[in-house]
Amino acid sequence: xxxxxxxxxxxxxxxxxxxxxxxxxxxxxxxxxxxxxxxxxxxxxxxxxxxxxxxxxxxxxxxxxxxxxxxxxxxxxxxxxxxxxxxxxxxxxxxxxxxxxxxxxxxxxxxxxxxxxxxxxxxxxxxxxxxxxxxxxxxxxxxxxxxxxxxxxxxxxxxxxxxxxxxxxxxxxxxxxxxxxxxxxxxxxxxxxxxxxxxxxxxxxxxxxxxxxxxxxxxxxxxxxxxxxxxxxxxxxxxxxxxxxxxxxxx
Amino acid sequence: xxxxxxxxxxxxxxxxxxxxxxxxxxxxxxxxxxxxxxxxxxxxxxxxxxxxxxxxxxxxxxxxxxxxxxxxxxxxxxxxxxxxxxxxxxxxxxxxxxxxxxxxxxxxxxxxxxxxxxxxxxxxxxxxxxxxxxxxxxxxxxxxxxxxxxxxxxx
Numbered sequence: 319x320x321x322x323x324x325x326x327x328x329x330x331x332x333x334x335x336x337x338x339x340x341x342x343x344x345x346x347x348x349x350x351x352x353x354x355x356x357x358x359x360x361x362x363x364x365x366x367x368x369x370x371x372x373x374x375x376x377x378x379x380x381x382x383x384x385x386x387x388x389x390x391x392x393x394x395x396x397x398x399x400x401x402x403x404x405x406x407x408x409x410x411x412x413x414x415x416x417x418x419x420x421x422x423x424x425x426x427x428x429x430x431x432x433x434x435x436x437x438x439x440x441x442x443x444x445x446x447x448x449x450x451x452x453x454x455x456x457x458x459x460x461x462x463x464x465x466x467x468x469x470x471x472x473x474x475x476x477x478x479x480x481x482x483x484x485x486x487x488x489x490x491x492x493x494x495x496x497x498x499x500x501x502x503x504x505x506x507x508x509x510x511x512x513x514x515x516x517x518x519x520x521x522x523x524x525x526x527x528x529x530x531x532x533x534x535x536x537x538x539x540x541x542x543x544x545x546x547x548x549x550x551x552x553x554x555x556x557x558x559x560x561x562x563x564x565x566x567x568x569x
Numbered sequence: 570x571x572x573x574x575x576x577x578x579x580x581x582x583x584x585x586x587x588x589x590x591x592x593x594x595x596x597x598x599x600x601x602x603x604x605x606x607x608x609x610x611x612x613x614x615x616x617x618x619x620x621x622x623x624x625x626x627x628x629x630x631x632x633x634x635x636x637x638x639x640x641x642x643x644x645x646x647x648x649x650x651x652x653x654x655x656x657x658x659x660x661x662x663x664x665x666x667x668x669x670x671x672x673x674x675x676x677x678x679x680x681x682x683x684x685x686x687x688x689x690x691x692x693x694x695x696x697x698x699x700x701x702x703x704x705x706x707x708x709x710x711x712x713x714x715x716x717x718x719x720x721x722x723x724x
Contacts, residue, residue: 345590350646398592398652402645409644435588443588450582454575454608455662473589514669518662523589527656531648534694538701560668567672 326418330362331380333422335389337404338369338376340429342391344400347532349539351376354408361412372543393484396528399433437477444523445470451522457515464501464510469520472497476524487558490524494562497521502566517563526555572609579608579657586653596649599639603654607632611658621660625689628658629696637704651697660689 334355341351351371355378359367369378373394379386404425411421435443448469449462457465476493480486497520504510529552537545583604587597611628615621636650663686670679 345648346646347648350648396590398590398646398649399594402593402596402649405646406644434591440589443585447582447585447589450578450585451657451661453578454582454657514662514665518665521665522656522659522661523586525656525659525661527586527659528590528648528652530659530690530693531652531655531697534697535648535701538698556664560664563665564668564672567669 327380327384329418329422330359330364331378331387333418333425334358334369335376335378335387336422336425336429337408338371338378339389339391340425341401341404342371342373342376343394344404345394345396345398345528345532346401347539348372348536348541348544350401350405352541354405357412358408361414362418371541373547397432397434400428403428403433437474440477441470441474444473447523448472448520450519452515452519455515455518457519458511461510461512461516464504465516465519468497468500468504468516469523471500472520473523487554490555490558491562493524494521494559495565498563498566521559521563524555524559526552529555575612576605576609580605582657583608583653586656590652592649592653593645596639596643596645599643600650600653603632603635603639603650604657606635607654608657621685622688622692625658625660626692626696626699629655629693630700632658633697633700634704637700655693655697658689658693660686663689 337358338351338355341354342348348371352369355369355371355376356367359369359380364380366382367378367380369376371377373391375388375390377386377388407416407421407424407428410416411418416424434440445466449466452461452465453459472493475496476489479489479492483489498517501510501513501516501520504516505513510516529548533545533548533552536548580601584597584601586604587600592600607628610631611624614627615624618624632654633647633651636647636654639650640647663682667679667682667686670676670682
């Protein structure tokens with residue numbers, strides 16, 4: 319391994335850390351990030367590298383006599399398209415279809431871009447999901463337009479408050495309060511039939527599904543730090559939603 | 570139970586969640602199929618044996634198995650397919666009822682619902698774990714077989 323030049327080694331390290339950072343920021347599981355980084359390192363002849371990934375930062379040590387590097391992960395936002403893209407680049411690097419330089423350029427390209435669906439489409443998707451869940455959870459057909467509108471509004475409010483305040487639990491709390499208020503208003507004014515199913519359906523888009531799956535898979539793979547912190551985040555999110563609904567119901 | 574209607578609704582819901590989680594565009598349809606298979610399995614098990622916890626376990630198990638297979642086909646992370654399929658199994662209505670009963674000061678009823686919600690969440694986790702272990706065993710077995718085959722052809 320001594321024949322790897324200094325510049326190339328720096329580039330390799332940058333490339334691995336960038337890949338890990340993008341994946342972690344976009345909502346990948348911890349163990350997948352570690353696995354990807356180690357595979358890439360092995361493909362670049364760094365055999366005894368170690369890496370430790372938490373939701374807040376990544377440490378990567380290429381070998382015993384090289385310095386360890388660290389990156390901090392700030393905001394996280396679910397964007398599974400980026401995870402898939404980084405995964406594809408790392409697969410091609412490991413298979414030898416890309417040189418290190420090409421892989422690094424593609425990674426920076428992915429890091430700069432966001433592949434999010436436009437907000438109106440996400441709101442529409444949340445509205446459709448709410449309406450579907452209303453029926454699946456045993457609601458009546460007459461309530462469908464209310465679940466559709468309220469689910470969309472709730473999701474939009476959460477996104478807006480999140481942009482303004484950057485506090486996730488507060489945004490979810492406000493969204494849940496809005497959903498509860500609107501549902502109770504609709505039923506009290508005589509249009510809707512059952513406030514319970516309308517609320518359950520409209521709240522569904524806010525459920526922390528990604529966090530639950532990630533927490534379970536990380537705990538299983540032995541990453542207890544990340545698993546527990548993701549589980550705690552999922553629990554807090556559920557608690558914020560529940561508290562928001564409870565406040566409305568208690569009046 | 571109206572099978573085609575529920576199939577269509579769960580397909581639509583899982584696809585919509587795919588858009589919320591921003592999965593790659595070409596996987597949207599297969600993501601909806603994962604959600605549909607999980608929900609239909611959950612519902613039919615529930616109607617047959619009337620046990621929400623076992624039914625959720627079965628649903629989560631199916632979701633994870635199908636997601637693993639699709640991940641192999643598409644060569645993408647398994648999480649892309651499993652996330653949207655898990656959402657319909659989340660015990661939303663039980664958690665809601667627990668919260669509602671707490672607000673109405675009916676704590677015994679609330680604990681009942683809360684424990685059910687907790688057990689169902691555990692069942693989702695166990696379903697994911699079982700499917701994962703099973704698939705890993707299968708892939709290991711398959712890898713060993715192909716290795717053996719290659720060994721024979723080389724000789």
